[in-house]
Amino acid sequence: MPSQTGLGGGSPIREDREKLVPAQFKVWSNNVRGLNTPEKRSQLLRQLWAEKVSVALLQETHFRGQASPKLENSRFPLGYYANHPEAKKTGVAILFSRTVPFQLLDTMTEPDGRFLFLKGTIAHHTYTFACIYSPNRRQHTFLSKILRKLEKFREHADISRGP
Template structure:
């Protein structure tokens, strides 16, 4: 399975010219104090790209994110105050090539050039049922526009390896087929769970369920095999003001990364 450490990550010798991507399910950003909490996180981590999930922004109106260093902002909103994803780019040499936004607020696919390097960036908030059907359709759309370096991140509402990625081990019986199908899709599209590759035996979690009194890892960064040698770090930060933890990916920018 692509979630297991079958393929080694070969790190470049230099860590200069890095790209940092920050991903977080914010569980709504319509309340000012939550936006302030996000601003504090961003100020601390200083990522190049910010991917947000579950912003709860509506089509008709939503608050502006006042981040002076991230004036390039893309939002996929929802008809109601549910779902919603965003991608924010730090101010620098930037060009948009393709932008696909889900009308239901489940994903953004952004093909762009940042500092002369081309990326396909995807921010995802998967439903909590029929995840693999959604992911399969999404990956088909990604494949149609894929250019340059592919990075897919977000909340997939599904653990790839329930024995390792749930505080209460084991999967729910009705999820077993979905997990198997997700692993098949990862193999089909040559996608790897970057955090697990870097931490093959570790246990860490990105989501806290107060209802079930449990923790799970359902927030991921996926990348294809040809990108893995450039990834130097992927870490899960502490859960604080959201019920999800931020996940931070760091990759080296080389000319061969294009």
């Protein structure tokens, strides 16, 4: 199960044709090439806020096991992580802005921290978020396997990213 952190926070939403949707919903994906220094984590969080990112899908975080450094602040209070259990390699994370009222329903990860699937609701709509970091070799085999897992896991609208 992925680790989760959260600080809480408000979630402004607007009424749009009889259904609630997040205002200005923006998904951002990036291979961050390691986030083990406080400066790099702080710079990333500032960049996400400046670009008005709602959901950040991050690959190659390089966190180890359950000992993820703090990658959250009052603007991005909720994060889910899949990390390699023993080494500072691979790893993915999905961060939610305080403007996104995300409610987690289910998760799926891979033991080596190569993918993270989240299923949850935002303003009464169900979404599946997939953050994937594929290996350099045998990518086709890896992606075929992962996409089959995602097909079984997913529900409603998918948001998938990865290099």
